[in-house]
Every structure is written in C-alpha cells, then in structure tokens.
Amino acid sequence: MDEDCDFLFKVVLIGDSGVGKSNLLYRFSKDEFYLDSKPTIGVEFAYRSIKVGDKIVKAQIWDTAGQERFRAITSSYYRGALGALLVYDITKKSTFESLKKWLKELREFGDAEMVVVLVGNKSDLLHSREVNLEDGQSLAKLEQVSFMETSAKENLNVEEAFLHLIHRIYEVTSHKSLDAKTTSESLDLKTLQGNKEIICIDEVSATKQPSSCCLH
Ligand code: GTP
Numbered sequence: 001m002d003e004d005c006d007f008l009f010k011v012v013l014i015g016d017s018g019v020g021k022s023n024l025l026y027r028f029s030k031d032e033f034y035l036d037s038k039p040t041i042g043v044e045f046a047y048r049s050i051k052v053g054d055k056i057v058k059a060q061i062w063d064t065a066g067q068e069r070f071r072a073i074t075s076s077y078y079r080g081a082l083g084a085l086l087v088y089d090i091t092k093k094s095t096f097e098s099l100k101k102w103l104k105e106l107r108e109f110g111d112a113e114m115v116v117v118l119v120g121n122k123s124d125l126l127h128s129r130e131v132n133l134e135d136g137q138s139l140a141k142l143e144q145v146s147f148m149e150t151s152a153k154e155n156l157n158v159e160e161a162f163l164h165l166i167h168r169i170y171e172v173t174s175h176k177s178l179d180a181k182t183t184s185e186s187l188d189l190k191t192l193q194g195n196k197e198i199i200c201i202d203e204v205s206a207t208k209q210p211s212s213c214c215l216h
Pocket residue numbers: 015016017018019020021022023024034035036037038039040041064065066067121122123124125150151152153154
C-alpha cells in the first residue's frame with residue numbers, strides 16, 4: 001500500500017512513432033529532453049506526484065511504442081487507465097491522419113469515461129508546420145476532448161497538458177466517489193470504510209510495481 005499519496009492515477013501516452021511521446025514523458029517526469037532518443041520498445045513507466053487541492057495525486061504514466069511491432073499488448077496497456085494523452089506531430093500530417101485509428105483503439109480498449117487530451121507536439125518547429133492549429137482545435141471539438149500544442153524540446157505547455165489531464169481525472173474520479181458514497185449509503189453497504197476511498201489499478205500489482213492502491 002502506497003502511503004505517500006492519496007490517489008494513484010494510471011495514464012497512457014498514445015500516438016504514432018516519432019511524435020515525441022517519450023520526450024513529453026521525460027520532460028514531465030525528469031525535466032529532460034533527448035534529441036536522439038531511440039524508439040520505445042515494449043513499455044516504460046514514470047511517476048510524478050502533484051498536489052490537487054489538499055490531496056497528493058501520483059500519476060503513473062505509461063509509454064509504449066508507436067510502432068506496431070514494438071508495442072506492448074494493447075489490452076493490458078489500456079487496462080485501468082483513467083486518462084490518455086493522444087499525441088501527434090504538427091510537422092507531420094500523417095501522424096494527424098492516424099488519430100482516427102488511435103481514437104478507435106482508445107474506444108475499443110479504453111474505459112468509456114477515460115479522459116483524453118489531444119496534443120500537437122513539436123510546436124517549436126513552426127517553419128515545418130503541416131497541421132494547422134485550427135485543425136487540432138476542430139478535431140478536439142468534434143471528439144469532445146481537450147487540446148493543446150506542446151514542445152517537449154522547448155518545454156512549452158508540457159506541464160499544462162499533463163496537469164490538465166490529471167486535474168480532469170481528479171474531477172471525474174471525485175464525482176464517481178461521491179456517487180459511490182451516495183449509493184453505498186442508501187444501500188447501507190460499507191464499501192467506503194470510514195473516510196477511506198480506494199482506487200485500484202489491477203495490472204500494477206500484476207507487474208509487481210511498488211503499489212497497487214492508494215489510500216486516504
Ligand atoms: P516511439 O517510441 O517510436 O513511439 O516514438 P516517440 O513518440 O516516443 O518519439 P520520441 O519521444 O522518441 O521522439 C522522436 C524524435 O522527435 C526524437 O528525435 C526527439 O528528440 C524529437 N522530438 C520530440 N519532441 C520534440 C519537440 O517538441 N520538438 C522537436 N523539435 N523535436 C522533438
């Protein structure tokens with residue numbers, strides 16, 4: 001049991017190979033950037049704890065390969081994920097066109113209530129832009145998700161994108177907890193013991209990560 005945080009949220013990074021998923025994660029978790037990063041093979045994780053109101057939320061961020069042949073098993077990648085950063089590269093139109101495929105996969109494997117933030121990365125490369133800001137905005141509107149352009153390289157909006165995702169998950173989750181509380185109270189079920197609410201993420205324990213749940 002992880003006593004350092006009140007909530008543990010699993011979030012996933014998805015998008016074509018080379019859009020900058022790993023570098024967004026390095027920037028957010030370690031404030032680092034690698035010009036010559038290698039394609040991800042399998043799956044990597046990073047954690048970062050942030051304060052939301054008076055609670056400590058630990059984000060467990062999963063990153064897998066955009067390339068099909070290097071990807072982790074899709075169903076376990078998405079299992080238990082409360083949010084996703086869906087990333088494309090503003091300098092490569094094909095990565096924007098692939099978003100349909102990624103959204104389909106999200107709907108197939110992800111939870112219906114998963115919070116999604118669409119991210120157009122590499123905003124520092126304005127001279128090579130192939131996808132207009134408005135195209136990103138319209139797609140986000142159509143799909144009813146949030147949207148931001150970021151640069152992992154110049155550290156533009158990276159913090160904002162992840163924090164927005166985590167705050168939205170917090171909002172959705174606290175509503176759910178409230179609903180659960182109301183239901184349990186009306187049915188007189190002791191699913192919420194005292195003030196303790198538990199959010200569990202199945203595969204964290206399956207992969208022997210340090211904590212499976214957070215308690216408060
Ligand atoms: P896969 O692991 O193959 O799915 O790729 P990925 O999406 O994780 O991409 P990665 O983070 O490895 O970045 C690919 C290349 O883009 C690297 O050379 C990075 O240095 C570069 N890159 C990532 N983000 C940015 C950015 O914001 N601006 C610029 N100019 N380059 C970036």
